[in-house]
Amino acid sequence: MRAFFISALMLAAAASQAADLTVTVLDRNGKPLADAVVLVDSSVTGPRPAPTMEANVSQEKLRFIPAVTVVGLNARVSFNNLDTWDHHVILGVMGPGGVYVDPGLNTQFRLAGRLAGKAPASDSKVLSQPGPYLLACHIHSSMRGHVYVSDTPWAKLGGIDGKVLLQALPEGQARVRIWHPDQLVEGAATAVLLAAGANAVTVKTQIVAARRQRVAPAADASYPGL
Numbered sequence: 001m002r003a004f005f006i007s008a009l010m011l012a013a014a015a016s017q018a019a020d021l022t023v024t025v026l027d028r029n030g031k032p033l034a035d036a037v038v039l040v041d042s043s044v045t046g047p048r049p050a051p052t053m054e055a056n057v058s059q060e061k062l063r064f065i066p067a068v069t070v071v072g073l074n075a076r077v078s079f080n081n082l083d084t085w086d087h088h089v090i091l092g093v094m095g096p097g098g099v100y101v102d103p104g105l106n107t108q109f110r111l112a113g114r115l116a117g118k119a120p121a122s123d124s125k126v127l128s129q130p131g132p133y134l135l136a137c138h139i140h141s142s143m144r145g146h147v148y149v150s151d152t153p154w155a156k157l158g159g160i161d162g163k164v165l166l167q168a169l170p171e172g173q174a175r176v177r178i179w180h181p182d183q184l185v186e187g188a189a190t191a192v193l194l195a196a197g198a199n200a201v202t203v204k205t206q207i208v209a210a211r212r213q214r215v216a217p218a219a220d221a222s223y224p225g226l
């Protein structure tokens with residue numbers, strides 16, 4: 001009888017433990033896919049981690065840095081121009097095919113080039129639509145960036161190894177979704193059954209990452225559009 005109670009207690013303790021999930025995202029060729037946004041949905045009740053509600057995106061050497069940012073719904077994203085020349089920020093919801101859903105609804109603003117010894121020109125916007133936003137610049141057509149507004153508290157950007165560790169998930173059924181700036185269509189979600197402690201899943205996608213824009217090489221290089 002005592003043994004029964006002890007096992008029942010152990011089961012109860014196990015049930016309250018959180019699960020961790022390592023997701024490895026592969027591209028169409030089975031290689032690690034960098035810059036994938038991994039989203040996990042769970043309908044199991046329990047505590048939720050707080051989403052990221054503030055983020056900074058800089059414009060530096062003709063790039064948006066970071067190239068991909070993940071935030072929660074209604075997060076405030078600040079844009080700072082660290083270059084000595086002006087940039088535009090065109091900010092809008094991105095649809096399939098990597099284009100703006102409705103360019104007429106985009107937000108646009110210009111950030112002046114940085115003056116020596118002065119704070120960079122900056123502006124911020126609240127992103128109130130879930131899903132991907134596309135960032136671009138009128139002056140420099142090669143500039144592209146993305147902000148993914150997550151509708152789940154378990155969302156993270158993967159590194160070049162294609163791996164993401166999501167923590168404090170409830171045990172039980174969950175779904176893994178992947179988003180990537182270069183995806184052509186939305187892939188199907190992957191169902192996972194999470195146990196207490198460490199879990200791992202590998203998601204093979206049909207995505208082929210586009211070649212990334214090279215970092216501007218030297219300080220004295222001439223930049224297009226100047």
Ligand SMILES: [Cu+2]
Nearest residue numbers: 087088137140
């Ligand atoms: Cu620009």
